[in-house]
Amino acid sequence: MSTEKQLYTISVYTENNIGLLNRISAIFQRRHINIESLNISPSEIDNVSRFTIVVNMIEVDVKKIIGQIEKQVEVIKAYYHTLDQVIYQISGLFKVKSELLFEEPQIQNIIKNSHARIVTVNTDFFVLEKSGKKEEIAELHEQLSVYGIMQYTRSGLIAVTKDEMRISELLETYNN
CATH class of the missing domain: 3.30.70.260 (ACT domain)
Structure with a gap:
């Protein structure tokens, strides 16, 4: 024990x-x-x-x-x-200004490399969803923080x- x-x-x-x-x-x-x-x-x-x-x-x-x-x-x-x-997962939702999706090429690379998916896009914001280990969610948060996150939430572990x-x-x- x-x-x-x-x-x-x-x-x-x-x-x-x-x-x-x-x-x-x-x-x-x-x-x-x-x-x-x-x-x-x-x-x-x-x-x-x-x-x-x-x-x-x-x-x-x-x-x-x-x-x-x-x-x-x-x-x-x-x-x-x-x-x-x-076998476990955690999900995170990230709300980010839409203009960044089109004006910052690095944002698209971050989304692709993190295997996050875009849940919704409108003229003001887009929402990303990322499921994985806590460290993966934290890494995506750190990368997006440089550009500004409007809202963020993370689920409990399942x-x-x-x-x-x-x-x-x-x-x-x-x-x-």
Whole structure:
């Protein structure tokens, strides 16, 4: 068991009930643990939501957190993984002045080299979307910052495990 802090993704499969997010975040708050990223979405099973929480902790503390999370009535099951055990992505949206797209040839090179895609273009601005690792999004942000970014936002990490988890089978029995 690792005694060094590292990033872990915690996947929590839950019923979708009001107030659960507050109770789960309170578990981290009470222990003074910063949540690096949080994403809540539908899961592969109808009526079951999935929280993907990224934290920087030691493994023994992650196990304790999992135990606390699973005590919540609406929580079906919680798992944790290191980043090398999952396939993950983050998305960033960048709003930039349209004139730069046509007047700064380097902007088109940045878009091409970063594998970003243009989501929309109008007379005032264009919006780029880039999915990838956190470092890739940060690099694109740094490159575009030179020209000026009107608006920027980044999603939380989303992930699936590299190994088969058979969570669908567990959740199917829960749903029946």
